[in-house]
Amino acid sequence: MTVKWIGKRMMLGVLVLFIVSFLSFFIMHASPGSSATAYYGGNAQTLTAAEKERISKAFALDRPLPVQYGAWLKQAVQGNLGMSAGVGRPVASILGERLPNTLLLFGVSMFFIIIGSIWLGMTAGMRPGSLLDRGLSAFSIASSSIPAFWLGILFIYLFAVTLGVLPSSGTGSLGGDGGFVDKMKHLIMPASVVVLTHVGLYARFLQESVKAELGSYYVMAARANGVMEREIRRGVLRNAFIPYLNYLGVTIPSFFGGSVIVESLFAWSGLGQLLVRSVMVKDYPLLMGGIMLTGLIVVISLFVIDVLMYMLDPKLRKGELGG
Amino acid sequence: MKSRKRLIFWCSLLGLILAMTIFSDLLATQPVNEMDLDSVYSPPGEGHLLGTDHLGRDVFSRLVQGGKVTLAVAGLSVALSFVIGVIYGGISGYAGGWTDSVMMRILEALISIPSLIFVLAFQAVMQGGMWGMTFIIGVTGWFTTARIIRSEFIRLKDAEYVKMAKMFGTPVWSILTGHLLRNSLPPLLVVTIFNLAGAVFIEVSLSFLGIGIPPSIPSWGNMLYNAQNDLLIGAWWIGVFPGLLIFLTILSINFIGEALKKSGRGRFHA
Amino acid sequence: MLEAIGLSVKINGIPVVKDSSFFIPEGKITAVIGESGSGKSMTVAALLRMLPVDAQAYGEICFMGTDLLKATDEEMAVLRKRKFFTIFQDALNSFNPSVKMDRQLYAFSAGRVGDDQDSFQKKMKAILGKLNLSSEILNQYPFELSGGMLQRCMIACALYVKPALLIADEPTSALDKVVQKEFLKWLRLLNESGTTVLIITHDLDVVADAADEMIVMRKGEIVETGAVADILARPTHEYTKRLLDSRF
Numbered sequence: 001m002t003v004k005w006i007g008k009r010m011m012l013g014v015l016v017l018f019i020v021s022f023l024s025f026f027i028m029h030a031s032p033g034s035s036a037t038a039y040y041g042g043n044a045q046t047l048t049a050a051e052k053e054r055i056s057k058a059f060a061l062d063r064p065l066p067v068q069y070g071a072w073l074k075q076a077v078q079g080n081l082g083m084s085a086g087v088g089r090p091v092a093s094i095l096g097e098r099l100p101n102t103l104l105l106f107g108v109s110m111f112f113i114i115i116g117s118i119w120l121g122m123t124a125g126m127r128p129g130s131l132l133d134r135g136l137s138a139f140s141i142a143s144s145s146i147p148a149f150w151l152g153i154l155f156i157y158l159f160a161v162t163l164g165v166l167p168s169s170g171t172g173s174l175g176g177d178g179g180f181v182d183k184m185k186h187l188i189m190p191a192s193v194v195v196l197t198h199v200g201l202y203a204r205f206l207q208e209s210v211k212a213e214l215g216s217y218y219v220m221a222a223r224a225n226g227v228m229e230r231e232i233r234r235g236v237l238r239n240a241f242i243p244y245l246n247y248l249g250v251t252i253p254s255f256f257g258g259s260v261i262v263e264s265l266f267a268w269s270g271l272g273q274l275l276v277r278s279v280m281v282k283d284y285p286l287l288m289g290g291i292m293l294t295g296l297i298v299v300i301s302l303f304v305i306d307v308l309m310y311m312l313d314p315k316l317r318k319g320e321l322g323g
Numbered sequence: 324m325k326s327r328k329r330l331i332f333w334c335s336l337l338g339l340i341l342a343m344t345i346f347s348d349l350l351a352t353q354p355v356n357e358m359d360l361d362s363v364y365s366p367p368g369e370g371h372l373l374g375t376d377h378l379g380r381d382v383f384s385r386l387v388q389g390g391k392v393t394l395a396v397a398g399l400s401v402a403l404s405f406v407i408g409v410i411y412g413g414i415s416g417y418a419g420g421w422t423d424s425v426m427m428r429i430l431e432a433l434i435s436i437p438s439l440i441f442v443l444a445f446q447a448v449m450q451g452g453m454w455g456m457t458f459i460i461g462v463t464g465w466f467t468t469a470r471i472i473r474s475e476f477i478r479l480k481d482a483e484y485v486k487m488a489k490m491f492g493t494p495v496w497s498i499l500t501g502h503l504l505r506n507s508l509p510p511l512l513v514v515t516i517f518n519l520a521g522a523v524f525i526e527v528s529l530s531f532l533g534i535g536i537p538p539s540i541p542s543w544g545n546m547l548y549n550a551q552n553d554l555l556i557g558a559w560w561i562g563v564f565p566g567l568l569i570f571l572t573i574l575s576i577n578f579i580g581e582a583l584k585k586s587g588r589g590r591f592h593a
Numbered sequence: 594m595l596e597a598i599g600l601s602v603k604i605n606g607i608p609v610v611k612d613s614s615f616f617i618p619e620g621k622i623t624a625v626i627g628e629s630g631s632g633k634s635m636t637v638a639a640l641l642r643m644l645p646v647d648a649q650a651y652g653e654i655c656f657m658g659t660d661l662l663k664a665t666d667e668e669m670a671v672l673r674k675r676k677f678f679t680i681f682q683d684a685l686n687s688f689n690p691s692v693k694m695d696r697q698l699y700a701f702s703a704g705r706v707g708d709d710q711d712s713f714q715k716k717m718k719a720i721l722g723k724l725n726l727s728s729e730i731l732n733q734y735p736f737e738l739s740g741g742m743l744q745r746c747m748i749a750c751a752l753y754v755k756p757a758l759l760i761a762d763e764p765t766s767a768l769d770k771v772v773q774k775e776f777l778k779w780l781r782l783l784n785e786s787g788t789t790v791l792i793i794t795h796d797l798d799v800v801a802d803a804a805d806e807m808i809v810m811r812k813g814e815i816v817e818t819g820a821v822a823d824i825l826a827r828p829t830h831e832y833t834k835r836l837l838d839s840r841f
Binding site for chain 1: 429431432434437439440446447520527531533547550551555557559569577581
Binding site for chain 1: 688690691736
C-alpha cells in the first residue's frame with residue numbers, strides 16, 4: 001500500500017513534467033516563423049552551415065514532429081535547452097544565473113510564511129473566541145484580496161520614495177559590492193509583500209483545522225480523564241498539521257505564480273522576471289527553458305512536502321490510506 | 324442574522340462597483356483616450372475628479388471604463404471555465420472507472436502546474452487582445468470547478484432519486500442536467516465566485532506587467548502599468564484609485580464567497 | 594459516594610434532564626439504563642462538567658462533599674485527574690490517531706498519578722498481559738487495533754490508576770457479545786479492588802450481568818431506582834415492566 005502511494009505521487013510528478021515539457025514544445029512550434037530559427041537562438045546569421053547542421057541533427061528538425069519532440073526532450077534532459085533568441089547565450093546558463101535568486105526569494109518568504117502562519121494559526125485556534133481567533137479570518141480574506149503588485153507599489157512609495165530606507169528594486173545596488181547585506185536589503189520588500197499577502201491564508205487554514213481537532217472525540221476523552229493540557233495540545237497540533245501540509249502542497253503552484261509578479265515588480269532578477277521578459281520579447285527558447293525549470297521546482301517542492309507528510313502521518317506510513 | 328447583514332453589505336458594494344462600470348458611458352466625463360497634454364499629472368480636483376495621468380487622460384473616466392473591461396474579461400472567462408469544468412468533471416464523475424481515474428490523474432497534474440505558467444505560455448504565442456485574454460484565463464481556470472463537479476456527481480449519482488429516474492428510463496441528458504447538475508449548484512456557485520476573484524487577479528496582474536490587455540484599451544491592470552513611475556514623481560492618485568477599486572472588488576467577491584460557503588457548509592465537502 | 598439532588602439539564606432552554614435525584618453508593622456497580630434520548634448521557638456529561646456549550650445544568654451533584662456543579666474549573670480538573678476515570682462508547686475515536694499507544698496510555702494512566710516511564714512500562718505491561726493484550730500494542734497506532742482492543746486499553750488504564758469512581762458511558766455498545774462479556778468481567782475486577790462504578794447503558798443484559806444497583810431513566814426523568822435483583826424480580830413502573838418484557 002505504501003509503495004502504491006509513493007508510486008502514485010511519483011507518477012504525478014512525471015506527468016506534471018511531461019505536460020510542462022509538452023507545453024514548452026508546443027510554444028516553440030506554435031510560435032511564428034520557422035522552428036529551426038528558434039533553435040538557432042538569435043544567431044541565425046552568424047552560425048556556420050556546419051553548426052546549423054549540427055543543431056538540426058541534434059533536434060531532429062527534418063523528422064516528423066513526434067520524433068522532434070523526443071529529440072528535444074532528450075536534449076532537455078541532458079541540460080541542453082538551446083540558445084536564447086534574445087541574448088544568444090545558452091538558455092541553461094542564463095537559467096542557472098537566475099535560479100539562486102528565485103530560490104532565495106522563495107525560500108525566505110516561504111520560511112516566514114510557515115513560521116508566521118503556524119504561530120498565528122495555533123494561537124488563534126487554541127483560544128476560541130479570542131480577539132485573534134475572531135480577527136484572523138477577516139485579516140486572511142483582506143490580505144489575500146490585495147493584489148501583490150499593488151501592495152508592492154505602495155511599499156515602494158512608502159519605504160523607498162518617502163522614507164528612503166530601502167532600495168526600490170533590483171537584486172543589488174549599482175556599483176555596490178554585491179555583498180550579502182546589500183542583497184538582503186533588496187530582498188526585504190519583495191519578501192515582505194509575498195509574506196503579507198499569503199501568511200493570513202495559511203494561518204487561517206491551520207486555525208480552522210486546530211479548531212476542528214479541538215472539537216474531536218479524542219480530545220473530549222482526554223480532557224474527561226485529566227490528561228495534561230500540554231499533552232493534548234501536542235496531539236492536536238500534530239493532527240492539525242497534516243491537512244496544513246497538504247494545503248501547502250496544493251497552493252504551492254499558485255504561490256509560484258504570485259512570485260512571478262512580485263519578481264517583475266521589484267526587478268528581482270529571478271526566473272519569474274525572466275519568464276515575463278521572455279514573453280514580452282518573444283524569446284521562445286528562454287521561455288521554454290524557464291517553464292521547464294519552474295515545473296521542475298514545483299515538482300521537487302511537492303515531493304518534499306510529500307516526504308514530510310509521510311513522516312508526520314502514521315496512517316500514510318502504515319498504508320491505511322494507500323488507495 | 325449578523326452574517327446576513329454582512330452578506331448584504333458586500334453584495335451591495337459589489338453591485339455598486341458593477342453598476343458604476345455598466346453605466347460607465349454615462350459616468351465618464353471624458354473619452355478614455357482623450358489626451359490633454361496641457362494638464363498632465365493634475366491632482367484630483369476641479370475638472371478632473373480623480374486627476375489625470377502622464378498623458379493628461381482623465382483618471383476617473385478611465386477607471387469606470389477600465390472596470391468594464393476588467394470585469395467583462397473576468398466574467399466571460401469564468402463562464403468559459405465553468406463550461407469546460409462542468410463538462411470535464413461531469414464526464415469524469417459520471418463515467419467513473421478507468422475513464423475517471425485517467426482524467427483525474429491528468430487533472431491532478433494540471434492543478435500542480437502554476438496557472439500563470441500556462442497563461443504566459445499562451446500569451447507568448449497568441450496575439451493577446453481582450454478576447455485572447457478572456458480565452459486564456461478561461462481555459463486555464465477550470466481545474467477546481469472540474470474537481471468539485473466530479474465529486475458532486477459521484478456523490479449524487481448513487482442517490483435514490485437518481486436511481487429511480489434511471490429506472491423509469493429518464494434520458495441520460497435530463498438526468499445529468501435536471502438531477503445531477505442542479506443539485507451540484509450550491510458548491511459550484513461557491514467555487515465559481517472564488518474563480519471570479521482569481522480571474523480579476525490574473526487580468527490585473529498581467530496587464531500590470533504589460534503582457535495582458537493591449538495598452539490602448541483601458542483596464543484596471545493597464546492603468547497601473549505606469550503607476551510605479553508615476554508614484555516616483557509623487558502622482559499617487561494614478562495608482563491608488565484603480566488599486567483600491569481592484570482591492571474592494573476582490574474583497575467583496577471573497578467575502579460573498581465565504582458567506583455562501585459557510586451557509587452551505589454541510590453540503591460543501593469537496 | 595455521589596448524590597444528585599434535583600438535577601436538570603437544559604439545551605437552549607429545552608429540558609433534557611428533569612429534576613432528577615439519585616444516589617450512587619460507594620463500592621457498588623450502579624447502572625443507569627434508558628433509551629437514547631432518555632437523558633442518561635447528558636447526566637454523565639453534567640457530572641463530568643463536560644456539557645456542550647449550549648447546555649446548562651441546574652441542581653446539585655455532591656461528590657465527597659463537593660458540589661460538582663459549583664466547583665471551579667481547577668477543582669474539576671483535579672477531580673477528573675485524581676478521582677474519576679471515564680470510558681466512552683467509541684473506543685476507536687477515544688485515542689489520537691497519530692500518536693503511538695504507549696504515549697497515550699502513559700498520559701491516561703501514569704501521567705495522572707505521576708509515575709515515571711520505567712514503572713509505567715513495568716506496571717502497564719503486567720496489566721496488559723492480564724487483559725490478554727500483547728505489550729507490542731504499545732508500539733502501535735490506534736488505527737492498527739480493533740475497537741475491542743482499544744476498549745481493553747482503556748480498562749487497562751483504569752486498572753492502572755484505580756480511580757475512586759469509574760464512569761463508563763455505553764462502553765460495550767460498539768463491541769460484540771463475547772468481548773462485551775469479557776469487558777464486564779474486568780469491570781467487576783476493578784470494582785473488587787475498591788472502585789465505585791457508574792455504567793450507562795441501554796442494554797438490560799449488561800445491567801443484569803454486572804450491576805448491583807440500577808436507575809431507570811425515560812425522557813429525562815428517573816422512573817425507578819433500586820437493587821438490580823429487586824427491580825428485575827418486581828418492577829413497579831410501567832416503563833420498566835415493558836423494558837423487561839422486551840428482553841428476550
